[in-house]
Each structure stands twice: as C-alpha cells, then as structure tokens.
Amino acid sequence: MKAKVYVTLKNGVLDPQGKAIAGALHGLGFDTVADVRQGKFIELDIAETDADAAKARIDEMCRKLLANTVIENYRIELA
Amino acid sequence: MKSAVIVFPGSNCDRDMATALEQIGGTPPAMVWHGDHDLPDGLDLIALPGGFSYGDYLRSGAMAAQSPVMREVVRAATRGVKVLGVCNGFQILTEAGLLPGALMRNAGLKFVCRDVRLRVENAATAYSSGYAAGQEIRVPVAHHDGNYFADDALLERLEGNGQVVFRYLDNPNGSRHDIAGIINEAGNVLGMMPHPERLIEPIQGGTDGRPLFESVLATGR
Numbered sequence: 546m547k548a549k550v551y552v553t554l555k556n557g558v559l560d561p562q563g564k565a566i567a568g569a570l571h572g573l574g575f576d577t578v579a580d581v582r583q584g585k586f587i588e589l590d591i592a593e594t595d596a597d598a599a600k601a602r603i604d605e606m607c608r609k610l611l612a613n614t615v616i617e618n619y620r621i622e623l624a
Numbered sequence: 625m626k627s628a629v630i631v632f633p634g635s636n637c638d639r640d641m642a643t644a645l646e647q648i649g650g651t652p653p654a655m656v657w658h659g660d661h662d663l664p665d666g667l668d669l670i671a672l673p674g675g676f677s678y679g680d681y682l683r684s685g686a687m688a689a690q691s692p693v694m695r696e697v698v699r700a701a702t703r704g705v706k707v708l709g710v711c712n713g714f715q716i717l718t719e720a721g722l723l724p725g726a727l728m729r730n731a732g733l734k735f736v737c738r739d740v741r742l743r744v745e746n747a748a749t750a751y752s753s754g755y756a757a758g759q760e761i762r763v764p765v766a767h768h769d770g771n772y773f774a775d776d777a778l779l780e781r782l783e784g785n786g787q788v789v790f791r792y793l794d795n796p797n798g799s800r801h802d803i804a805g806i807i808n809e810a811g812n813v814l815g816m817m818p819h820p821e822r823l824i825e826p827i828q829g830g831t832d833g834r835p836l837f838e839s840v841l842a843t844g845r
Contacts, residue, residue, distance in 0.1 A: 561798070
C-alpha cells in the first residue's frame with residue numbers, strides 16, 4: 546500500500562525558507578503571492594492491506610521520526 | 625574523569641571534543657561508535673559532538689537520535705549521568721527528547737561561522753560553575769540550524785527554572801529569547817550551539833571554553 550505524508554511547520558513557527566521563497570517569487574513578478582510555507586513530502590510503500598492499521602502505523606512513524614511535533618504538523622494520505 | 629564521545633557518521637568535532645576532555649579531564653575519553661549497543665561502565669560524562677550526523681537527513685539530529693547507542697545514552701541520562709551536546713549534539717539531544725524545544729534553520733538562512741558573545745545566565749549548574757553569573761564570554765558558532773524554538777509556555781518554564789544557561793548577546797540565528805544553551809530540569813543534560821571545545825588553549829584564540837569542562841570535572845559524578 547502506498548501512503549503520502551505531508552510534514553509542515555505549525556502555524557506560528559517562523560519559516561525563513563518559506564519567506565525566502567516568497568521573496569524570490571516576488572522578484573520574479575509573482576506579486577499576488579501573499580505567503581509561502583515550505584514543508585516535506587514523504588512517500589511510503591508499506592506491506593499492509595488494512596487501511597486503518599496502515600494509518601495507525603504511519604501515525605506512529607510520524608510521531609517517532611518523520612515529523613518533529615514540537616514544530617511540525619503532519620497529514621497522512623493513503624493512496 | 626571518565627568520559628565518552630559518541631561518534632556518528634558525519635560527526636566532525638569529535639576529535640576536538642576528545643582533545644578538550646583529555647587535556648582537562650586528564651584521561652582520554654572512550655570513542656563510542658553510533659552503532660554500539662553499550663557504553664563503558666562508570667561514565668561521568670557523555671559528549672555528543674558537533675558535525676552533520678547522517679548528513680542532516682530529514683532534520684538535523686533526527687537520524688542520530690534513533691541510532692542504537694542513543695538508547696543507551698538516554699538510559700544513562702535518566703540515571704543521572706551528565707550528557708553534553710554541542711551544536712549537532714544539541715540538535716540530537718532535542719530530537720532524542722532529552723532536552724525540550726527544537727533547533728530550526730537559522731532565521732537568516734545562512735550558515736553562521738564566527739565568534740559570538742554569550743552571557744552566562746546560570747552559573748550554578750554542573751557545566752557553568754567555573755564561570756561567574758552574568759559573565760560575558762566569546763565562543764565560536766558554526767551552524768545552519770541553530771535557531772532555538774520553544775513555545776511560550778515552555779520558554780516561561782525554562783526561564784523560570786533557570787534552565788537557560790547561555791544566552792547570545794548578539795543573536796546570530798533567530799533563537800527565541802536569544803537562547804544559546806539550555807539544561808534539563810534534573811541538571812545533568814546540557815545542550816548548546818556554540819563550541820566550548822574549540823577554546824581550550826590560548827593557541828586556539830582564547831580559553832573561554834575551558835571553564836565549562838573544568839566545571840564538569842569539579843562536580844565529578
């Protein structure tokens with residue numbers, strides 16, 4: 546089963562890379578860009594057939610390694 | 625003083641740390657590889673050195689925090705063994721849950737490599753008793769991810785408990801409350817971004833790092 550994990554900085558956590566990207570986009574003339582937040586996308590292929598079991602397992606992976614929950618949120622999508 | 629330096633793939637300050645510990649502690653530390661499953665007996669201090677463990681993959685310190693030897697380091701820290709994390713070592717300590725908060729990309733996005741001035745905020749710890757409270761020292765930093773983040777509640781707790789040991793006088797990375805180094809509540813785990821092990825002998829341009837190691841030596845176990 547394939548799964549997608551999106552890791553993003555929590556609201557209120559300063560994202561200097563997102564700010565730099567926004568600045569670069571403005572420099573390219575994309576002046577309607579109000580804000581940019583940068584995150585990570587992780588694709589997993591796991592040997593699970595049950596969607597709930599897979600999601601629970603990935604949730605544990607996120608909490609233990611894939612995300613740092615002090616500063617990051619995560620979202621799991623099963624394909 | 626019986627000490628150990630943990631060496632991860634990508635550590636690059638392990639030798640400097642070992643030299644500092646040997647010069648000040650009198651005996652060379654054990655160099656322990658990240659894949660080891662045990663630590664030498666009777667350690668007074670475990671040092672996690674600076675560098676780029678596992679190439680900073682995923683997040684700085686994230687992979688190292690999961691390496692086999694870190695389970696033993698966490699166990700030792702829980703028993704009260706002193707654990708010092710410098711730079712990447714600090715990042716590993718937060719990722720391993722031994723210190724609260726997180727170290728993020730520098731606010732200026734640049735790798736910062738220069739001397740910074742620090743104020744010793746708490747001189748009553750096992751790592752800082754060799755300094756005077758409020759003393760200003762000059763120590764080099766060299767990092768890309770030294771921007772200390774803690775939420776408001778945690779910051780209040782850290783400040784209230786005197787857990788902020790070192791504070792930047794000219795914040796190089798955007799750290800909240802100018803935090804350069806913190807200690808855990810139990811007082812045995814210290815993490816800091818600046819490199820005290822690089823200022824041990826006058827030939828290195830100063831000796832402001834020396835009192836930190838002398839403090840550890842003076843407090844023993």
